[in-house]
Amino acid sequence: MQDMRHIFSIFADYLSQYFKTRLAYRTDFLGDFVSNLVSELINLVFIVVVFTHVPLMGDWTRDEIIFIYGFFLVPYALFSMFFGFWDFNERYIIRGEMDRILTRPIHNLAQVCLESIAPDRIFGVITGIIIMGYAAIQLDLSFYWYDVFIFIGLSISGALIYGGVYTAIAAVSFFSDSRTGIAPMIYNIQQYGRYPVDVYNKAIRFVLTYVLPFAFVGVYPAAYFLRKEVWYTYAAMTPVVAVIFFGIGLLVWNWGVTKYRGAGS
Amino acid sequence: MRKLYMELIRMRFLTMLAYRVNYYSGIIIYAINIGAYYFLWGAIYGGQQQLGGLTVEQMTSYVAIAWMSRAFYFNNIDTEIAQDVREGKVAIEMIRPYNYLSVKTAQAFGEGIFRFLFFAGPGIFLISLIIPFSFPATATGWGLYLISLMCAFLINTQINLVTGLLTFFLFRNDGMMRAKRVVVDLLSGLVLPISFFPGWAQTVMGYLPFQAVNYYPSLIFTGAITTERSWELIGFQVIWMFVILVPILVMWRLARNKLVVQGG
Secondary structure, rough: OOHHHHHHHHHHHHHHHHHHHHHHHHHHHHHHHHHHHHHHHHHHHHHHHHHHOOOEEEEOHHHHHHHHHHHHHHHHHHHHOOOOOOHHHHHHHOOOHHHHHHHHOOOHHHHHHHHHHHHHHHHHHHHHHHHEEEEHHHHHHOOOOOHHHHHHHHHHHHHHHHHHHHHHHHHHHOOOOOOOOOOHHHHHHHHHOOOHHHHHOOOHHHHHHHHHHHHHHHHHHHHHOOOOOOHHHHHHHHHHHHHHHHHHHHHHHHHHHHHHHOOOO | OOOHHHHHHHHHHHHHOOHHHHHHHHHOOOOOOHHHHHHHHHHHHOOEEOOOOHHHHHHHHHHHHHHHHHHOOOOHHHHHHHHHHHHHHHHHHHHOOOOHHHHHHHHHHHHHHHHHHHHHHHHHHHHHOOOOOOOOHHHHHHHHHHHHHHHHHHHHHHHHHHHHHOOOHHOOOOHHHHHHHHHHHHHOOOOOOOOHHHHHHHHHHOOOOOOOHHHHHHHHHHHOHHHHHHHHHHHHHHHHHHHHHHHHHHHHHHHHOOOOOOOO
Protein backbone atom coordinates (compact mmCIF):
# COMPACT_ATOMS: atom_id res chain seq x y z
CA MET A 1 0.00 0.00 0.00
CA GLN A 2 2.89 2.27 0.88
CA ASP A 3 4.25 1.37 -2.54
CA MET A 4 1.02 2.37 -4.32
CA ARG A 5 0.97 5.73 -2.58
CA HIS A 6 4.54 6.28 -3.68
CA ILE A 7 3.58 5.53 -7.30
CA PHE A 8 0.67 7.99 -7.14
CA SER A 9 2.82 10.80 -5.77
CA ILE A 10 5.32 10.24 -8.58
CA PHE A 11 2.42 10.30 -11.05
CA ALA A 12 1.55 13.79 -9.84
CA ASP A 13 5.12 14.96 -10.38
CA TYR A 14 5.22 13.55 -13.89
CA LEU A 15 1.89 15.24 -14.64
CA SER A 16 3.20 18.69 -13.82
CA GLN A 17 6.36 18.02 -15.85
CA TYR A 18 4.18 16.88 -18.72
CA PHE A 19 2.18 20.08 -18.84
CA LYS A 20 5.35 22.12 -18.77
CA THR A 21 6.73 20.35 -21.81
CA ARG A 22 3.40 20.33 -23.62
CA LEU A 23 2.77 24.02 -23.12
CA ALA A 24 6.16 24.74 -24.63
CA TYR A 25 4.55 23.79 -27.94
CA ARG A 26 1.32 25.69 -27.57
CA THR A 27 0.01 25.50 -31.14
CA ASP A 28 0.59 21.78 -31.08
CA PHE A 29 -1.38 21.45 -27.87
CA LEU A 30 -4.33 23.21 -29.47
CA GLY A 31 -3.88 21.29 -32.71
CA ASP A 32 -3.91 17.99 -30.87
CA PHE A 33 -7.09 18.96 -29.09
CA VAL A 34 -8.86 19.80 -32.35
CA SER A 35 -7.50 16.69 -34.09
CA ASN A 36 -8.74 14.41 -31.35
CA LEU A 37 -12.14 16.03 -31.48
CA VAL A 38 -12.28 15.53 -35.25
CA SER A 39 -11.38 11.85 -35.08
CA GLU A 40 -13.89 11.24 -32.31
CA LEU A 41 -16.72 13.00 -34.12
CA ILE A 42 -16.01 11.42 -37.48
CA ASN A 43 -16.94 8.01 -36.15
CA LEU A 44 -20.36 9.46 -35.51
CA VAL A 45 -20.69 10.26 -39.21
CA PHE A 46 -20.72 6.55 -40.01
CA ILE A 47 -23.55 5.95 -37.56
CA VAL A 48 -25.58 8.98 -38.64
CA VAL A 49 -25.23 8.28 -42.38
CA VAL A 50 -26.07 4.60 -42.04
CA PHE A 51 -29.20 5.40 -40.07
CA THR A 52 -30.48 7.70 -42.80
CA HIS A 53 -30.99 4.48 -44.76
CA VAL A 54 -32.24 2.07 -42.08
CA PRO A 55 -34.35 2.48 -38.92
CA LEU A 56 -32.56 -0.19 -36.85
CA MET A 57 -29.22 -1.99 -36.62
CA GLY A 58 -30.09 -5.37 -35.16
CA ASP A 59 -32.59 -4.32 -32.47
CA TRP A 60 -30.82 -1.08 -31.72
CA THR A 61 -31.88 2.42 -32.63
CA ARG A 62 -29.61 5.18 -33.82
CA ASP A 63 -29.56 7.04 -30.53
CA GLU A 64 -28.83 3.89 -28.57
CA ILE A 65 -25.81 3.21 -30.75
CA ILE A 66 -24.70 6.82 -30.39
CA PHE A 67 -24.99 6.42 -26.62
CA ILE A 68 -22.84 3.28 -26.70
CA TYR A 69 -20.22 5.13 -28.73
CA GLY A 70 -20.27 8.04 -26.29
CA PHE A 71 -19.80 5.67 -23.37
CA PHE A 72 -16.99 3.85 -25.12
CA LEU A 73 -15.05 7.10 -25.51
CA VAL A 74 -14.76 7.53 -21.73
CA PRO A 75 -12.90 4.31 -20.81
CA TYR A 76 -10.97 4.59 -24.06
CA ALA A 77 -9.80 8.09 -23.14
CA LEU A 78 -8.74 6.93 -19.66
CA PHE A 79 -6.90 4.01 -21.22
CA SER A 80 -5.04 6.11 -23.78
CA MET A 81 -4.15 8.64 -21.11
CA PHE A 82 -2.35 6.11 -18.90
CA PHE A 83 -1.21 3.52 -21.42
CA GLY A 84 0.25 5.82 -24.07
CA PHE A 85 3.24 3.63 -24.92
CA TRP A 86 2.23 3.03 -28.52
CA ASP A 87 5.85 2.84 -29.61
CA PHE A 88 6.88 0.55 -26.75
CA ASN A 89 8.82 -1.88 -28.90
CA GLU A 90 10.61 0.80 -30.89
CA ARG A 91 11.45 2.99 -27.93
CA TYR A 92 12.13 0.62 -25.07
CA ILE A 93 13.26 -2.63 -26.66
CA ILE A 94 15.00 -1.65 -29.90
CA ARG A 95 16.63 1.47 -28.48
CA GLY A 96 17.36 -0.30 -25.22
CA GLU A 97 15.59 2.18 -22.95
CA MET A 98 14.22 -0.76 -20.98
CA ASP A 99 17.63 -1.17 -19.33
CA ARG A 100 17.18 2.23 -17.77
CA ILE A 101 13.62 1.45 -16.66
CA LEU A 102 14.79 -1.61 -14.79
CA THR A 103 17.12 0.47 -12.62
CA ARG A 104 14.23 2.67 -11.39
CA PRO A 105 12.83 2.11 -7.92
CA ILE A 106 9.14 1.75 -8.78
CA HIS A 107 7.51 -1.11 -10.66
CA ASN A 108 8.71 -1.16 -14.28
CA LEU A 109 5.24 -1.12 -15.85
CA ALA A 110 4.27 1.90 -13.74
CA GLN A 111 7.50 3.59 -14.81
CA VAL A 112 6.77 2.97 -18.51
CA CYS A 113 3.20 4.26 -18.08
CA LEU A 114 4.50 7.35 -16.29
CA GLU A 115 6.93 8.25 -19.01
CA SER A 116 4.32 8.06 -21.73
CA ILE A 117 1.41 9.57 -19.82
CA ALA A 118 -0.83 11.78 -22.00
CA PRO A 119 -3.21 13.74 -19.76
CA ASP A 120 -4.63 15.79 -22.62
CA ARG A 121 -6.45 12.65 -23.78
CA ILE A 122 -8.76 13.38 -20.85
CA PHE A 123 -10.73 15.57 -23.26
CA GLY A 124 -12.07 12.34 -24.76
CA VAL A 125 -14.00 11.91 -21.51
CA ILE A 126 -15.70 15.25 -22.05
CA THR A 127 -16.54 14.50 -25.68
CA GLY A 128 -17.92 11.13 -24.61
CA ILE A 129 -20.10 12.66 -21.91
CA ILE A 130 -21.45 15.28 -24.33
CA ILE A 131 -22.29 12.61 -26.92
CA MET A 132 -23.92 10.45 -24.24
CA GLY A 133 -25.85 13.45 -22.96
CA TYR A 134 -27.22 14.16 -26.41
CA ALA A 135 -28.31 10.54 -26.86
CA ALA A 136 -29.77 10.39 -23.34
CA ILE A 137 -31.97 13.44 -24.03
CA GLN A 138 -33.11 11.97 -27.34
CA LEU A 139 -33.92 8.66 -25.67
CA ASP A 140 -35.46 10.34 -22.64
CA LEU A 141 -33.33 8.28 -20.26
CA SER A 142 -33.60 8.79 -16.53
CA PHE A 143 -30.80 8.28 -14.07
CA TYR A 144 -30.54 7.62 -10.33
CA TRP A 145 -28.12 9.39 -8.03
CA TYR A 146 -26.01 6.26 -7.63
CA ASP A 147 -25.62 5.92 -11.41
CA VAL A 148 -22.76 8.39 -11.20
CA PHE A 149 -20.74 5.97 -9.09
CA ILE A 150 -21.68 3.03 -11.29
CA PHE A 151 -20.60 5.06 -14.30
CA ILE A 152 -17.23 5.84 -12.74
CA GLY A 153 -16.75 2.22 -11.70
CA LEU A 154 -17.65 0.83 -15.12
CA SER A 155 -15.47 3.39 -16.92
CA ILE A 156 -12.42 2.55 -14.82
CA SER A 157 -13.12 -1.15 -15.33
CA GLY A 158 -13.28 -0.64 -19.08
CA ALA A 159 -9.98 1.24 -19.08
CA LEU A 160 -8.38 -1.59 -17.06
CA ILE A 161 -9.61 -4.20 -19.56
CA TYR A 162 -7.97 -2.30 -22.39
CA GLY A 163 -4.90 -1.76 -20.22
CA GLY A 164 -4.62 -5.46 -19.43
CA VAL A 165 -4.96 -6.61 -23.02
CA TYR A 166 -2.62 -3.91 -24.26
CA THR A 167 0.01 -4.65 -21.61
CA ALA A 168 -0.07 -8.32 -22.55
CA ILE A 169 0.32 -7.49 -26.25
CA ALA A 170 3.14 -5.03 -25.53
CA ALA A 171 4.88 -7.66 -23.39
CA VAL A 172 5.20 -9.86 -26.48
CA SER A 173 8.09 -7.53 -27.39
CA PHE A 174 10.12 -9.08 -24.56
CA PHE A 175 9.94 -12.52 -26.11
CA SER A 176 10.47 -11.85 -29.80
CA ASP A 177 13.29 -9.66 -30.95
CA SER A 178 11.52 -8.74 -34.15
CA ARG A 179 9.75 -5.47 -34.57
CA THR A 180 6.12 -6.03 -33.67
CA GLY A 181 3.58 -3.51 -34.78
CA ILE A 182 1.29 -3.58 -31.79
CA ALA A 183 -0.27 -0.15 -32.15
CA PRO A 184 -2.17 -0.82 -35.41
CA MET A 185 -3.44 -4.07 -33.95
CA ILE A 186 -5.10 -2.45 -30.96
CA TYR A 187 -6.24 0.49 -33.08
CA ASN A 188 -8.07 -1.87 -35.40
CA ILE A 189 -9.54 -4.19 -32.83
CA GLN A 190 -10.86 -1.51 -30.51
CA GLN A 191 -13.65 -0.49 -32.82
CA TYR A 192 -15.45 -3.77 -32.17
CA GLY A 193 -16.63 -2.77 -28.70
CA ARG A 194 -18.37 0.27 -30.13
CA TYR A 195 -21.21 -1.61 -31.76
CA PRO A 196 -23.71 -3.98 -30.12
CA VAL A 197 -22.11 -7.42 -30.09
CA ASP A 198 -25.34 -9.14 -31.04
CA VAL A 199 -25.04 -7.79 -34.58
CA TYR A 200 -21.98 -9.98 -35.11
CA ASN A 201 -22.10 -13.74 -35.41
CA LYS A 202 -21.68 -16.09 -32.44
CA ALA A 203 -17.96 -16.69 -32.87
CA ILE A 204 -17.10 -12.99 -32.78
CA ARG A 205 -19.46 -12.41 -29.88
CA PHE A 206 -17.68 -15.18 -27.96
CA VAL A 207 -14.27 -13.67 -28.70
CA LEU A 208 -15.39 -10.20 -27.66
CA THR A 209 -16.82 -11.50 -24.41
CA TYR A 210 -14.28 -14.06 -23.23
CA VAL A 211 -11.05 -13.75 -25.24
CA LEU A 212 -10.54 -10.05 -26.01
CA PRO A 213 -13.37 -8.73 -23.85
CA PHE A 214 -13.81 -5.38 -25.61
CA ALA A 215 -17.58 -5.74 -25.43
CA PHE A 216 -17.15 -4.93 -21.72
CA VAL A 217 -15.67 -1.57 -22.65
CA GLY A 218 -18.60 -0.40 -24.73
CA VAL A 219 -21.83 -2.21 -25.27
CA TYR A 220 -22.26 -4.24 -22.05
CA PRO A 221 -21.81 -1.42 -19.51
CA ALA A 222 -23.68 1.04 -21.76
CA ALA A 223 -26.60 -1.40 -21.84
CA TYR A 224 -27.06 -0.83 -18.11
CA PHE A 225 -27.69 2.88 -18.62
CA LEU A 226 -29.89 2.13 -21.61
CA ARG A 227 -31.93 -0.09 -19.23
CA LYS A 228 -31.56 -3.16 -21.41
CA GLU A 229 -32.19 -5.75 -18.73
CA VAL A 230 -31.08 -8.70 -20.86
CA TRP A 231 -27.51 -7.43 -20.57
CA TYR A 232 -27.54 -6.54 -16.85
CA THR A 233 -25.57 -9.63 -15.83
CA TYR A 234 -22.86 -8.77 -18.33
CA ALA A 235 -22.77 -5.16 -17.18
CA ALA A 236 -22.40 -6.31 -13.56
CA MET A 237 -19.54 -8.62 -14.55
CA THR A 238 -17.49 -5.75 -15.98
CA PRO A 239 -15.38 -5.04 -12.85
CA VAL A 240 -14.69 -8.76 -12.40
CA VAL A 241 -13.54 -9.07 -16.01
CA ALA A 242 -11.41 -5.96 -15.48
CA VAL A 243 -9.60 -7.44 -12.47
CA ILE A 244 -9.04 -10.76 -14.24
CA PHE A 245 -7.76 -9.30 -17.49
CA PHE A 246 -5.61 -6.64 -15.93
CA GLY A 247 -4.17 -9.35 -13.70
CA ILE A 248 -3.37 -11.50 -16.72
CA GLY A 249 -1.76 -8.53 -18.46
CA LEU A 250 0.38 -7.84 -15.41
CA LEU A 251 1.41 -11.50 -15.11
CA VAL A 252 2.43 -11.72 -18.77
CA TRP A 253 4.34 -8.46 -18.40
CA ASN A 254 6.20 -9.59 -15.27
CA TRP A 255 7.02 -12.90 -16.88
CA GLY A 256 8.20 -11.07 -20.01
CA VAL A 257 10.51 -8.83 -17.99
CA THR A 258 12.32 -11.90 -16.65
CA LYS A 259 12.88 -13.02 -20.25
CA TYR A 260 14.13 -9.61 -21.33
CA ARG A 261 17.64 -9.33 -22.64
CA GLY A 262 19.00 -5.93 -23.53
CA ALA A 263 19.01 -5.27 -27.24
CA GLY A 264 20.08 -1.76 -28.12
CA SER A 265 22.96 0.27 -26.89
CA MET B 1 19.68 7.83 -60.22
CA ARG B 2 16.97 5.42 -61.27
CA LYS B 3 19.08 2.59 -59.96
CA LEU B 4 19.18 4.28 -56.57
CA TYR B 5 15.40 4.46 -56.32
CA MET B 6 14.99 0.87 -57.51
CA GLU B 7 17.39 -0.15 -54.78
CA LEU B 8 15.42 1.83 -52.18
CA ILE B 9 12.18 0.13 -53.22
CA ARG B 10 13.87 -3.27 -53.03
CA MET B 11 15.39 -2.55 -49.64
CA ARG B 12 12.12 -1.46 -48.07
CA PHE B 13 10.44 -4.53 -49.53
CA LEU B 14 13.06 -6.78 -47.95
CA THR B 15 12.88 -4.98 -44.60
CA MET B 16 9.14 -5.57 -44.54
CA LEU B 17 9.76 -9.19 -45.37
CA ALA B 18 12.31 -9.61 -42.59
CA TYR B 19 9.92 -8.87 -39.75
CA ARG B 20 7.71 -11.89 -39.76
CA VAL B 21 5.50 -10.80 -36.89
CA ASN B 22 4.58 -7.74 -38.93
CA TYR B 23 3.50 -9.99 -41.72
CA TYR B 24 1.26 -12.21 -39.62
CA SER B 25 -0.27 -9.34 -37.67
CA GLY B 26 -0.95 -7.54 -40.97
CA ILE B 27 -2.90 -10.47 -42.35
CA ILE B 28 -4.85 -10.77 -39.09
CA ILE B 29 -5.67 -7.06 -39.10
CA TYR B 30 -6.99 -7.08 -42.66
CA ALA B 31 -9.00 -10.25 -42.07
CA ILE B 32 -10.46 -8.73 -38.89
CA ASN B 33 -11.42 -5.47 -40.57
CA ILE B 34 -13.07 -7.09 -43.54
CA GLY B 35 -14.84 -9.56 -41.25
CA ALA B 36 -16.06 -6.80 -38.95
CA TYR B 37 -17.56 -4.75 -41.76
CA TYR B 38 -18.97 -7.88 -43.36
CA PHE B 39 -21.03 -8.67 -40.26
CA LEU B 40 -21.80 -5.05 -39.49
CA TRP B 41 -23.23 -4.50 -42.96
CA GLY B 42 -25.13 -7.77 -42.70
CA ALA B 43 -26.83 -6.38 -39.58
CA ILE B 44 -27.43 -2.99 -41.20
CA TYR B 45 -29.10 -4.56 -44.23
CA GLY B 46 -31.24 -6.79 -42.03
CA GLY B 47 -33.81 -8.11 -44.44
CA GLN B 48 -33.50 -5.30 -46.98
CA GLN B 49 -32.56 -5.99 -50.57
CA GLN B 50 -30.92 -2.70 -51.43
CA LEU B 51 -29.41 0.28 -49.66
CA GLY B 52 -27.80 3.30 -51.27
CA GLY B 53 -28.02 1.57 -54.65
CA LEU B 54 -26.06 -1.51 -53.54
CA THR B 55 -27.25 -5.04 -52.83
CA VAL B 56 -25.85 -6.88 -49.83
CA GLU B 57 -23.56 -8.95 -52.10
CA GLN B 58 -22.27 -5.87 -53.88
CA MET B 59 -21.67 -4.23 -50.53
CA THR B 60 -19.62 -7.12 -49.15
CA SER B 61 -17.44 -7.29 -52.25
CA TYR B 62 -17.11 -3.52 -52.13
CA VAL B 63 -15.83 -3.70 -48.54
CA ALA B 64 -13.37 -6.45 -49.40
CA ILE B 65 -12.04 -4.61 -52.46
CA ALA B 66 -11.78 -1.29 -50.68
CA TRP B 67 -9.69 -2.85 -47.89
CA MET B 68 -7.50 -4.67 -50.36
CA SER B 69 -6.82 -1.46 -52.29
CA ARG B 70 -5.95 0.15 -48.98
CA ALA B 71 -3.33 -2.54 -48.41
CA PHE B 72 -1.47 -1.15 -51.40
CA TYR B 73 -1.84 2.59 -50.97
CA PHE B 74 -1.53 2.78 -47.18
CA ASN B 75 1.78 3.82 -45.64
CA ASN B 76 3.19 5.66 -42.66
CA ILE B 77 5.71 7.97 -44.27
CA ASP B 78 4.13 10.99 -42.57
CA THR B 79 5.11 9.55 -39.19
CA GLU B 80 8.56 8.72 -40.54
CA ILE B 81 9.08 12.26 -41.83
CA ALA B 82 7.83 13.70 -38.53
CA GLN B 83 10.36 11.58 -36.67
CA ASP B 84 13.20 12.60 -38.99
CA VAL B 85 12.31 16.25 -38.48
CA ARG B 86 12.08 16.00 -34.70
CA GLU B 87 15.33 14.13 -34.38
CA GLY B 88 17.12 16.45 -36.76
CA LYS B 89 18.01 13.66 -39.18
CA VAL B 90 16.30 15.62 -41.91
CA ALA B 91 19.14 18.17 -41.91
CA ILE B 92 21.51 15.48 -43.15
CA GLU B 93 18.93 14.18 -45.60
CA MET B 94 18.69 17.65 -47.10
CA ILE B 95 22.37 17.88 -48.01
CA ARG B 96 22.51 14.42 -49.54
CA PRO B 97 22.59 14.16 -53.34
CA TYR B 98 19.05 12.92 -53.77
CA ASN B 99 15.59 14.24 -53.19
CA TYR B 100 14.38 13.36 -49.71
CA LEU B 101 10.70 13.33 -50.69
CA SER B 102 11.33 11.01 -53.65
CA VAL B 103 13.28 8.72 -51.36
CA LYS B 104 10.31 8.56 -48.99
CA THR B 105 7.97 7.87 -51.90
CA ALA B 106 10.20 5.08 -53.16
CA GLN B 107 10.25 3.50 -49.70
CA ALA B 108 6.47 3.77 -49.49
CA PHE B 109 6.28 2.05 -52.86
CA GLY B 110 8.41 -0.85 -51.64
CA GLU B 111 6.06 -1.16 -48.69
CA GLY B 112 3.05 -0.99 -51.01
CA ILE B 113 4.33 -3.82 -53.21
CA PHE B 114 4.98 -5.91 -50.11
CA ARG B 115 1.50 -5.35 -48.74
CA PHE B 116 -0.07 -5.95 -52.12
CA LEU B 117 1.67 -9.29 -52.66
CA PHE B 118 1.46 -10.58 -49.10
CA PHE B 119 -1.70 -9.03 -47.65
CA ALA B 120 -3.98 -8.23 -50.57
CA GLY B 121 -3.17 -11.29 -52.70
CA PRO B 122 -3.77 -14.02 -50.13
CA GLY B 123 -6.50 -11.91 -48.54
CA ILE B 124 -8.53 -11.65 -51.75
CA PHE B 125 -8.08 -15.35 -52.32
CA LEU B 126 -9.29 -16.27 -48.82
CA ILE B 127 -12.27 -13.96 -49.01
CA SER B 128 -13.30 -15.23 -52.43
CA LEU B 129 -13.72 -18.63 -50.78
CA ILE B 130 -16.21 -17.24 -48.27
CA ILE B 131 -17.90 -14.26 -49.89
CA PRO B 132 -19.35 -14.57 -53.40
CA PHE B 133 -17.13 -12.30 -55.37
CA SER B 134 -16.66 -11.28 -58.97
CA PHE B 135 -13.30 -10.27 -60.43
CA PRO B 136 -12.95 -8.01 -63.44
CA ALA B 137 -13.77 -10.23 -66.40
CA THR B 138 -11.31 -8.79 -68.89
CA ALA B 139 -7.65 -7.95 -69.04
CA THR B 140 -8.70 -4.34 -69.71
CA GLY B 141 -10.66 -4.37 -66.47
CA TRP B 142 -7.63 -5.55 -64.52
CA GLY B 143 -5.36 -3.11 -66.33
CA LEU B 144 -7.61 -0.15 -65.56
CA TYR B 145 -7.86 -1.17 -61.91
CA LEU B 146 -4.10 -1.47 -61.55
CA ILE B 147 -3.49 1.92 -63.20
CA SER B 148 -6.09 3.55 -61.00
CA LEU B 149 -4.65 1.83 -57.91
CA MET B 150 -1.19 3.14 -58.78
CA CYS B 151 -2.63 6.68 -58.99
CA ALA B 152 -4.41 6.11 -55.68
CA PHE B 153 -1.09 5.16 -54.12
CA LEU B 154 0.57 8.31 -55.43
CA ILE B 155 -2.24 10.60 -54.24
CA ASN B 156 -2.34 9.04 -50.79
CA THR B 157 1.44 9.26 -50.54
CA GLN B 158 1.25 12.93 -51.51
CA ILE B 159 -1.34 13.54 -48.79
CA ASN B 160 1.02 11.83 -46.36
CA LEU B 161 3.90 14.01 -47.56
CA VAL B 162 1.80 17.10 -46.87
CA THR B 163 0.94 16.02 -43.31
CA GLY B 164 4.52 14.90 -42.75
CA LEU B 165 5.93 18.23 -43.98
CA LEU B 166 3.60 20.12 -41.65
CA THR B 167 5.89 18.93 -38.86
CA PHE B 168 8.38 21.57 -40.02
CA PHE B 169 5.87 24.27 -39.16
CA LEU B 170 3.98 22.78 -36.21
CA PHE B 171 6.93 20.90 -34.62
CA ARG B 172 4.68 18.12 -33.40
CA ASN B 173 1.56 16.99 -35.16
CA ASP B 174 0.85 13.42 -34.05
CA GLY B 175 -2.77 14.28 -33.36
CA MET B 176 -3.21 15.69 -36.81
CA MET B 177 -1.76 12.61 -38.46
CA ARG B 178 -4.12 10.47 -36.40
CA ALA B 179 -7.09 12.59 -37.44
CA LYS B 180 -5.92 12.50 -41.06
CA ARG B 181 -6.02 8.72 -41.03
CA VAL B 182 -9.62 8.67 -39.82
CA VAL B 183 -10.66 11.41 -42.26
CA VAL B 184 -9.06 9.66 -45.25
CA ASP B 185 -10.67 6.33 -44.30
CA LEU B 186 -14.11 7.93 -44.11
CA LEU B 187 -14.02 10.36 -47.04
CA SER B 188 -12.26 8.00 -49.43
CA GLY B 189 -15.23 5.66 -49.26
CA LEU B 190 -13.41 2.91 -47.34
CA VAL B 191 -15.86 2.47 -44.47
CA LEU B 192 -18.88 3.86 -46.26
CA PRO B 193 -19.48 3.90 -50.05
CA ILE B 194 -19.84 7.45 -51.32
CA SER B 195 -23.33 6.69 -52.65
CA PHE B 196 -24.54 6.37 -49.04
CA PHE B 197 -23.88 9.99 -48.22
CA PRO B 198 -26.63 12.59 -48.62
CA GLY B 199 -26.55 14.57 -51.87
CA TRP B 200 -25.01 17.75 -50.50
CA ALA B 201 -22.20 15.81 -48.83
CA GLN B 202 -21.46 14.01 -52.08
CA THR B 203 -21.17 17.37 -53.82
CA VAL B 204 -18.73 18.66 -51.22
CA MET B 205 -16.69 15.46 -51.38
CA GLY B 206 -16.49 15.80 -55.16
CA TYR B 207 -14.24 18.81 -54.58
CA LEU B 208 -11.89 16.89 -52.28
CA PRO B 209 -9.12 14.51 -53.37
CA PHE B 210 -10.06 11.67 -51.02
CA GLN B 211 -12.41 9.77 -53.34
CA ALA B 212 -9.51 9.37 -55.73
CA VAL B 213 -7.71 7.39 -53.03
CA ASN B 214 -10.16 4.56 -52.71
CA TYR B 215 -13.59 5.03 -54.28
CA TYR B 216 -12.40 5.34 -57.90
CA PRO B 217 -10.25 2.18 -58.04
CA SER B 218 -12.92 0.20 -56.16
CA LEU B 219 -15.56 1.40 -58.61
CA ILE B 220 -13.40 0.35 -61.55
CA PHE B 221 -12.75 -3.06 -59.99
CA THR B 222 -16.44 -3.85 -59.62
CA GLY B 223 -16.88 -3.37 -63.37
CA ALA B 224 -20.07 -1.42 -62.73
CA ILE B 225 -18.88 1.43 -64.97
CA THR B 226 -17.86 1.65 -68.63
CA THR B 227 -14.27 1.72 -69.86
CA GLU B 228 -14.71 5.34 -70.92
CA ARG B 229 -15.91 6.35 -67.49
CA SER B 230 -12.96 4.48 -65.96
CA TRP B 231 -10.51 6.50 -68.04
CA GLU B 232 -12.32 9.64 -66.96
CA LEU B 233 -11.86 8.74 -63.28
CA ILE B 234 -8.17 8.00 -63.87
CA GLY B 235 -7.98 11.43 -65.54
CA PHE B 236 -9.36 13.02 -62.35
CA GLN B 237 -6.76 11.17 -60.33
CA VAL B 238 -3.96 12.51 -62.52
CA ILE B 239 -5.31 16.06 -62.11
CA TRP B 240 -5.32 15.63 -58.34
CA MET B 241 -1.74 14.41 -58.42
CA PHE B 242 -0.66 17.68 -60.04
CA VAL B 243 -2.81 19.80 -57.74
CA ILE B 244 -1.40 18.31 -54.54
CA LEU B 245 2.12 18.59 -55.89
CA VAL B 246 1.87 22.39 -55.53
CA PRO B 247 1.59 22.60 -51.71
CA ILE B 248 4.26 19.91 -51.37
CA LEU B 249 6.78 21.86 -53.42
CA VAL B 250 5.95 25.16 -51.70
CA MET B 251 6.20 23.62 -48.24
CA TRP B 252 9.44 21.85 -49.07
CA ARG B 253 10.97 25.14 -50.23
CA LEU B 254 9.84 26.93 -47.09
CA ALA B 255 10.92 24.05 -44.90
CA ARG B 256 14.52 24.24 -46.12
CA ASN B 257 14.73 27.81 -44.88
CA LYS B 258 12.79 27.29 -41.73
CA LEU B 259 14.28 24.10 -40.32
CA VAL B 260 14.63 24.19 -36.55
CA VAL B 261 16.41 21.15 -35.24
CA GLN B 262 15.04 20.24 -31.86
CA GLY B 263 17.94 18.48 -30.30
CA GLY B 264 19.59 15.49 -31.90
